[in-house]
Amino acid sequence: MRLATYFIVGVIAYIVIDIVVKGLPAISWEFLTSPPRRGGAEGGIFPAIVGTFYLMVGTIVVALPLGMAAAVYLSEYARQGRFTRTVRLSIITLAGVPSIVFGLFGLGLFVLFFGFGASIIAGSLTLACMVLPIMIVASEEALRAVPQYLREGSLALGAGKWQTIRKNVLPYAIPGMVTGSVLSIGRAAGETAPILLTVAAFYLPNLPNSIYDQVMALPYHLFVLATQHPDAEKVRPMQYGTALVLIALVLGINLGAIVLRARFRKKYRW
Amino acid sequence: MVPRQVKELGIAYVLMAASFACILIVFFIFLFLFREATPFVAKPGLGTLFDERWIPVSFQQQRFGIYPLITGSLLVTFLATALAVPFGVCAAVYIAEVARPKEREFLKPFIELMAAIPSVVLGFFGLVVLAPVVKAAFNLPTGLTALTGAILLAFMAIPTITSISEDAIKSVPRSYREASLALGATEMQTVWRVTVPAGLAGIVAAVMLGMGRVIGETMAVLMVTGNAAVITLNPLRSVRTMTATIAAEMGEVTYGSAHYQALFWIGILLLAATFILNIVAQRVLRSHQRY
Numbered sequence: 367m368r369l370a371t372y373f374i375v376g377v378i379a380y381i382v383i384d385i386v387v388k389g390l391p392a393i394s395w396e397f398l399t400s401p402p403r404r405g406g407a408e409g410g411i412f413p414a415i416v417g418t419f420y421l422m423v424g425t426i427v428v429a430l431p432l433g434m435a436a437a438v439y440l441s442e443y444a445r446q447g448r449f450t451r452t453v454r455l456s457i458i459t460l461a462g463v464p465s466i467v468f469g470l471f472g473l474g475l476f477v478l479f480f481g482f483g484a485s486i487i488a489g490s491l492t493l494a495c496m497v498l499p500i501m502i503v504a505s506e507e508a509l510r511a512v513p514q515y516l517r518e519g520s521l522a523l524g525a526g527k528w529q530t531i532r533k534n535v536l537p538y539a540i541p542g543m544v545t546g547s548v549l550s551i552g553r554a555a556g557e558t559a560p561i562l563l564t565v566a567a568f569y570l571p572n573l574p575n576s577i578y579d580q581v582m583a584l585p586y587h588l589f590v591l592a593t594q595h596p597d598a599e600k601v602r603p604m605q606y607g608t609a610l611v612l613i614a615l616v617l618g619i620n621l622g623a624i625v626l627r628a629r630f631r632k633k634y635r636w
Numbered sequence: 637m638v639p640r641q642v643k644e645l646g647i648a649y650v651l652m653a654a655s656f657a658c659i660l661i662v663f664f665i666f667l668f669l670f671r672e673a674t675p676f677v678a679k680p681g682l683g684t685l686f687d688e689r690w691i692p693v694s695f696q697q698q699r700f701g702i703y704p705l706i707t708g709s710l711l712v713t714f715l716a717t718a719l720a721v722p723f724g725v726c727a728a729v730y731i732a733e734v735a736r737p738k739e740r741e742f743l744k745p746f747i748e749l750m751a752a753i754p755s756v757v758l759g760f761f762g763l764v765v766l767a768p769v770v771k772a773a774f775n776l777p778t779g780l781t782a783l784t785g786a787i788l789l790a791f792m793a794i795p796t797i798t799s800i801s802e803d804a805i806k807s808v809p810r811s812y813r814e815a816s817l818a819l820g821a822t823e824m825q826t827v828w829r830v831t832v833p834a835g836l837a838g839i840v841a842a843v844m845l846g847m848g849r850v851i852g853e854t855m856a857v858l859m860v861t862g863n864a865a866v867i868t869l870n871p872l873r874s875v876r877t878m879t880a881t882i883a884a885e886m887g888e889v890t891y892g893s894a895h896y897q898a899l900f901w902i903g904i905l906l907l908a909a910t911f912i913l914n915i916v917a918q919r920v921l922r923s924h925q926r927y
Contacts, residue, residue: 464852
């Protein structure tokens with residue numbers, strides 16, 4: 367059993383180390399800050415970094431308020447009943463929908479029906495729908511961890527329900543909610559399939575001007591370089607460099623969330 | 637000033653609306669998948685999907701048979717599950733029952749970190765590192781096979797399986813273990829004959845959720861399974877999965893064509909499969925929470 371466990375650990379470590387070691391030589395200031403040239407064979411990945419950043423911001427702007435509000439409702443207001451059961455079933459269903467199906471959905475609803483075209487806004491909305499369940503579940507957990515007596519004390523002093531939540535529950539739950547949302551942007555940053563159909567551009571050295579523009583994105587750029595480029599062997603350093611930037615971004619976000627959680631746990635111990 | 641009661645009620649409704657959005661999104665997913673897919677029913681007809689050949693682009697006759705895509709997905713999914721279950725469950729048992737506390741604190745987050753690695757990065761790793769190994773090991777013309785995809789996907793399923801199984805094993809009451817040990821069973825006998833069977837429902841649910849993740853995985857399989865739409869049970873052949881078909885062909889298809897609609901039908905099928913897997917897994921999980 368120990369062998370099996372450490373075999374898994376070893377493989378994970380091997381994957382990460384392989385990408386770090388072979389990716390590092392490709393990383394330079396120029397690689398990070400200049401646009402790709404000659405179809406991605408030269409130059410850098412700056413537009414892809416910017417594109418991924420915009421998508422992360424767009425996703426969080428949509429998903430964070432919606433996810434937090436839904437979590438507050440489920441933990442503080444909801445009573446057992448058909449509505450609550452249906453909401454919970456929807457969250458479970460959303461969590462299990464394959465990412466490519468989210469892509470099809472985003473294509474059908476945002477790109478075509480709303481007429482946004484392939485754009486940052488269509489991609490962000492699609493990603494937001496995808497990360498919503500993660501955000502709700504994490505936020506609800508954070509709210510439930512706040513001890514009941516904090517609510518009772520406030521209510522006993524004559525505060526209203528919302529006053530109680532805002533002054534005496536949310537402040538203690540926010541750290542947990544932040545951790546959850548950080549984890550979900552990490553997920554959004556790494557996803558390729560949903561943005562494939564809703565936003566990502568093959569090759570677009572210029573930066574976007576509005577939220578109705580297409581952008582390049584790191585995961586899609588890696589995919590294109592690795593599989594669509596006519597001379598895949600030659601652009602291998604570029605591929606490894608892009609993979610390293612992506613993995614550093616995603617793992618960095620996740621580690622950040624873990625550190626945040628540990629720090630807040632120490633601060634509030636009930 | 638708005639009276640407090642009115643404000644309170646207003647806020648309650650706003651929060652309720654946010655929850656309702658979840659239901660709405662699920663409803664819209666089904667609605668818009670069907671909206672794009674329905675014209676296919678009239679022409680060329682749903683029957684054309686039940687066929688053995690997937691030749692969506694052709695000058696003579698297009699064929700939209702999804703059997704090879706389904707067998708491709710199933711082959712990769714079952715292979716990946718078969719590889720992932722022994723490792724995932726062993727790791728869960730080890731972390732829950734054997735590992736020292738310090739070790740546990742390191743192992744669980746580390747394996748969960750695996751779930752955070754983007755699938756396109758894993759696919760890239762599979763393409764560059766794993767595929768040549770598979771090619772050399774089995775002396776094949778190409779390393780892009782169902783097996784290569786399954787190995788990668790096994791590593792994507794392991795974090796899910798390990799994490800949820802570990803929770804299930806940990807939730808088995810201490811009294812079970814103590815009773816078994818008191819009767820003179822060894823540590824290992826207790827783990828495999830008492831604790832694991834008692835947590836079995838949770839482990840089964842974990843495996844099902846892991847399978848749900850595998851069957852819906854797109855980028856890694858697109859990059860390493862070779863994408864040949866053939867019906868085969870040979871893990872050393874190239875296959876094409878349902879997810880990879882959508883991802884690969886959606887970019888080049890004409891909007892509203894029969895091919896486009898056929899891809900949406902594949903999406904509906906995927907959605908239905910993961911939906912059922914998830915619901916059953918949740919049922920199993922809930923039946924387990926009786927302690």
